Every structure is written in C-alpha cells, then in structure tokens.
Amino acid sequence: xxxxxxxxxxxxxxxxxxxxxxxxxxxSGNPYLFWYVQYPNRGLQFLLKYITGDNLVxxxxxxxxxxxxxxxxxxxxxxxxxxxxxxxxxCAVRAxxxxxxTALIFGKGTTLSVSS
Amino acid sequence: xxxxxxxxxxxxxxxxxxxTLQCAQDMNHNSMYWYRQDPGMGLRLIYYSASEGTxxxxxxxxxxxxxxxxxxxxxxxxxxxxxxxxxxxxCASSESPGGxxxxxxxxxxxxxxxx
Numbered sequence: 001x002x003x004x005x006x007x008x009x010x011x012x013x014x015x016x017x018x019x020x021x022x023x024x025x026x027x028s029g030n031p032y033l034f035w036y037v038q039y040p041n042r043g044l045q046f047l048l049k050y051i052t053g054d055n056l057v058x059x060x061x062x063x064x065x066x067x068x069x070x071x072x073x074x075x076x077x078x079x080x081x082x083x084x085x086x087x088x089x090x091c092a093v094r095a096x097x098x099x100x101x102t103a104l105i106f107g108k109g110t111t112l113s114v115s116s
Numbered sequence: 117x118x119x120x121x122x123x124x125x126x127x128x129x130x131x132x133x134x135x136t137l138q139c140a141q142d143m144n145h146n147s148m149y150w151y152r153q154d155p156g157m158g159l160r161l162i163y164y165s166a167s168e169g170t171x172x173x174x175x176x177x178x179x180x181x182x183x184x185x186x187x188x189x190x191x192x193x194x195x196x197x198x199x200x201x202x203x204x205x206x207c208a209s210s211e212s213p214g215g216x217x218x219x220x221x222x223x224x225x226x227x228x229x230x231x
Contacts, residue, residue, distance in 0.1 A: 009156075034219070034220075036222075042224060042225075043120075043206060043222040043223050043224040043225050044159075044206065044208075044222040045222075046219055046220070046221065049219060090158060090159070094218070103149050103161045103164050103174060104149075104159075104161075104220060105161075106151075106158035106159040106160075107158055108156055108157060108158045109156075109158055
C-alpha cells in the first residue's frame with residue numbers, strides 16, 4: 001500500500017534562513033507526490049507536485065521540492081523563510097487507481113514555525 | 117469562480133442527531149472527495165466519487181453516507197452522529213482522475229462538534 005511519512009511534527013527556523021520540511025514515501029510503481037499548506041482555520045492550498053521529469057520541482061510562494069528516488073524522499077525547501085510561511089504542511093502521495101480512486105494519502109503534517 | 121465551497125462552516129450536534137454537509141465545485145471537475153482531519157493524523161479519505169453517478173468508500177467510511185447529486189455537488193451525511201465524528205471535514209475536487217495533470221483543490225472545511 002502507498003504511504004507517506006513526515007518524521008518531524010514541528011520545524012522551527014529563523015526568518016531569512018533556509019527551511020526544509022521532510023517527507024518520505026512508500027509506493028508501488030512511479031510516485032505522484034504533492035505538497036499542500038494549511039494556514040490556521042483555512043482549507044488546504046496546493047503548493048507543488050512531482051509527476052515525472054526534473055527532480056527539482058518549483059511551486060508557489062518560492063517553495064521547491066527535491067525528489068530523490070534512491071532515498072524515497074520528497075523534501076520541501078525554501079532558500080529564505082518568511083514569518084508568513086508559518087503554517088501546517090502536508091506531504092501526500094496519490095493512491096493507485098485501484099486504491100480509493102485517485103484520492104490522496106496524506107502524511108500527518110509538519111508545523112512550520114518561522115521566528116522573526 | 118469560487119472553486120470549492122462547503123456549508124455549513126461550523127456545526128454542533130448532539131449524539132444521535134443527523135446532518136448533511138454540502139459541497140459544490142464550479143471548476144467542471146469530474147472527481148470529488150470527502151476527507152476528515154483529526155489532530156496528529158493528517159487527512160483521511162471518507163468517500164470519493166470518481167465521476168458523476170459513482171461513489172466508493174475510502175479509508176474511514178463507517179457512519180457516513182454520500183450522494184453525488186450532479187457533477188457539481190457531493191454531499192456527506194451523518195445519519196446518527198457520534199462524538200468520534202467530531203472533526204474538520206474537507207471536500208475536494210479534481211479534473212481528471214489518473215491523469216498527469218490531476219491536482220486536488222480543497223474547500224475551506226466544516227468544523228463539526230458532536231456532544
């Protein structure tokens with residue numbers, strides 16, 4: 001079965017420093033990987049996705065993610081963090097067509113806290 | 117273009133009461149989904165509808181029913197609410213299930229408390 005793990009419940013970083021939010025996955029076949037962000041009392045917003053192609057994927061708000069097949073990882077990165085980046089981040093993998101359609105399987109989420 | 121809308125935003129129920137959560141999308145998407153979000157557990161799929169006229173169970177379907185009313189609307193019904201169903205419920209939609217361009221878009225959520 002497909003699964004996603006986010007090993008850190010919380011990541012703390014100072015404004016202006018680079019940030020990384022970690023994600024590892026377990027899939028059968030080629031992975032379809034996603035990152036979403038959730039601000040307090042809001043729905044999930046799509047940040048970026050990896051389907052095929054370049055291992056470095058660029059997304060919204062200056063975020064990027066690096067796909068590493070040998071390490072089965074899809075870490076979210078940003079070169080310079082902003083206080084406004086503070087939010088809950090979810091990594092997700094798309095289910096196989098015969099497993100809940102094309103629904104997403106989510107990690108438990110990582111809270112990013114950026115201090116000024 | 118409102119995207120995915122959900123009603124109500126908040127609801128408090130007593131154990132045993134019933135209610136229906138409404139979801140609508142205006143993006144002409146084929147697939148729609150219901151998830152629940154619980155602290156420390158991420159989002160879990162309750163039911164999904166790959167296309168108009170079809171619905172299927174997800175990871176946690178017990179205690180819920182769904183109706184894909186038409187292409188735009190997908191409702192979630194709690195027949196007899198239980199405290200374990202206290203959660204935040206999100207509806208999502210996507211254009212083309214299985215396609216490389218497929219991305220899910222989420223509504224703002226419904227916060228449900230069952231006393």
